[in-house]
Amino acid sequence: MNCRKVRRYLFGYFRQELSPEERERVKAHLDNCAKCAKEAKEIERINLLLKDDLETFVPSVDFNKKLLAKIQTLSSEVTVRDTRNWWVRLLHEVFPSVRLRWALAGAVSVIIVAWAVMFSQRQTSIRQEYLSQNDTERENQTLVSSQDIADSLHQEMLNRVAQTSIIRNKAFIIDNFSFSASKGEDGRIRPEDLYKRFVIERRSPLTRQRGRGNHYVLPVVSTQQVSQKIDY
């Protein structure tokens, strides 16, 4: 055995990893080679250091406690998970921490509140814009148009009434105006009733909403006026 080979065997020699004959051969070499014997001494020291001198690190004292607590939450989680809705489970998967879920809930409610505030502001601004129009201006507008409108309505009305003999709670919408009729005493609506009762409503030009609260009655066109113009 040469020195090179012996040096590769030295660690094994001290760790009792060699076969008896290998051991013998290494021993024989060490007896004859001072350099390898010195090397062997140092390797023996390293072995001793590794065996006796290395610090033993210990995990913290509450390691077992923490671990067992974790295992308990783990097994309880498994049972809970089965009873939850799929979307709750998904939420918990995507947002595992409670804090994150609270943050999400907060963000959603903030968005809802912000939307509500913005919507109501838009509504009031629309209303204010409409109301802020000069009163006379508004009146002029309606005054100018009311006569023509009444005329055209009259014509349209005649056409419609000619087509239908009985009208029940019908509302007609022509351009921005709607007029409605209600039943007469006998449950029928005759053309005379229609004209006596119709109310011209104007839908709000800005919100374009139909229904309560958004109707404006034109003050000029009274039912009297209109009925006078219609000659039956």
Next chain:
Amino acid sequence: MPTSEHEPNGKWQADDKELLARVKVGDTTAFSVLVDRYKVRLFNLIYRMLRNREEAEDILQETFLRVFKEKESYDPTFAFSTWIYTIALNLCRNELKRKKRFKFFGIDLVKDDRRYAVEGIENRNCLSSTLEKAIASLPVKYRTVFLLREVNQLSYEEMSQSLSIPLGTVKSRVNRARLMLREKLKPKFEEQYELSKSSPIPIWLF
């Protein structure tokens, strides 16, 4: 939760597989006996792989959690120790990989080898701290086998099974690691040798 010290002697002497069988039935004290049996060896291994106490404890906890979760899938043809070492080593490897990846993206989780080795090795006596530094500076592949063999005292067969690499490879890797360590320790030893020549008692005894 009663601690395992209050348990009758039988539980202490029970072998790992028996204990695991009891864990499967839901015996948590059997589990804590297993934990007590393995936590120190595993912690020493993991700590020397990662060189960070908190991380090492996290990995150790994760190891036992895996054991608990996967207890049904344990293959009794292998030793329990082999299995638990495999789990711990895989977790270590993943952790080191993760750190490396962070490093790739410019976040330096792993300190460079020299500073890395020094952390937590100070205030120990001179030689053993040198030894720790030398071990810490071995490449991961060699450090793993070296620690398993020299610190945890696993047999080559156990190591081969835990790491799932051939026996011959394990042996040659261990030997290579030993020689690398020897090279790293050489200057220190020579320095001490010089000192001891002038001193009446061999200095390395201190």
